[in-house]
Amino acid sequence: MPDYKVYYFNVKALGEPLRFLLSYGNIPFDDIRITREEWPALKPTMPMGQMPVLDVDGKKVHQSIAMSRYLAKQVGLVGADAWEDLQIDTVVDTINDFRLKIGVVSYEPDDEVKEKKLVTLNNEVIPFYLEKLDDIARENNGYLANGKLSWADLYFTAILDYLNYLTKTDLVANHPNLRQVTLNVLDIDQIKAWVEKRPKTEI
């Protein structure tokens, strides 16, 4: 088995899907958490100067969704064929669009602009995405694709705390099917064990 290291800040956010997937597969990994003080010196050593980064036997790779798909192949959480993989990839990219739309408002530096954008985000964008995703979860019986567990479910559940933090809300509270996705993931023994033992962080 390769030697895996996850490099990220001491937060869940975009690093957590990697940690969920490795934990799901009972794959040991170094969970390396970089402080804000350490980061400037380390940044030039990372591809694209960003994290999360996955180190596989000394080779560093980046892009959280691409890395998650790679790990999903290692732990058996991909689809049974190309069509099933397309359904998984589509919902993951949709979740990523949702995250980016939230992020662009949350990280808006101009307070006045931010207030204006928050209205559209809260009244239109968030309800639209949550309704669509809840529909997908209902049609798929509490999963996000193909009516069965896949890395899309782990991806969503792993980043949900981050999305909730950014939006200052519980996004799945009123969306029972989407909530069921997270319950299904958090009920998996290996995920339970990981959540129990991971460092406690707000984001």
Place this chain on the structure above:
Amino acid sequence: MPDYKVYYFNVKALGEPLRFLLSYGNIPFDDIRITREEWPALKPTMPMGQMPVLDVDGKKVHQSIAMSRYLAKQVGLVGADAWEDLQIDTVVDTINDFRLKIGVVSYEPDDEVKEKKLVTLNNEVIPFYLEKLDDIARENNGYLANGKLSWADLYFTAILDYLNYLTKTDLVANHPNLRQVTLNVLDIDQIKAWVEKRPKTEI
């Protein structure tokens, strides 16, 4: 062979990678181009109310990168193994990050904000991404991953006109390795034939 339809506006942009991939595989497809007048009535019939959409035997799917990966599997432009696919996925998601960073400035509605953001985009973001991507293309001998042709090369070449339009420049003019990627793609017989016969559009 399934019956393929590509639904998009009469532009290259995010629909063009699908048209490149289908053309590469000599797969016939309906190239359906929706006018701005037709769009409002059609929008509710599209998943997530967006295009491009790919219709495969009557089933509509969305998300341009996910659809491109699916088509790449059909036409033999994926990697030889999971590691090679990771390299392809990573560079495609990096290109997508680049596109989003350009788009968020290009589509900024406030002129004053846009002027300010354009400085950072032109002086920092664009040079950074082009240098990184050119390095990757050099290391991979005129391709974007694994030293050989993959759907990443077709994806980049297909959306480059759109990126050039948004940035009002020729992004690869001073990046010979990245330019070589596009020359390699545009030199493929099936792509040449497609470029020759496709509707002529600026974007």
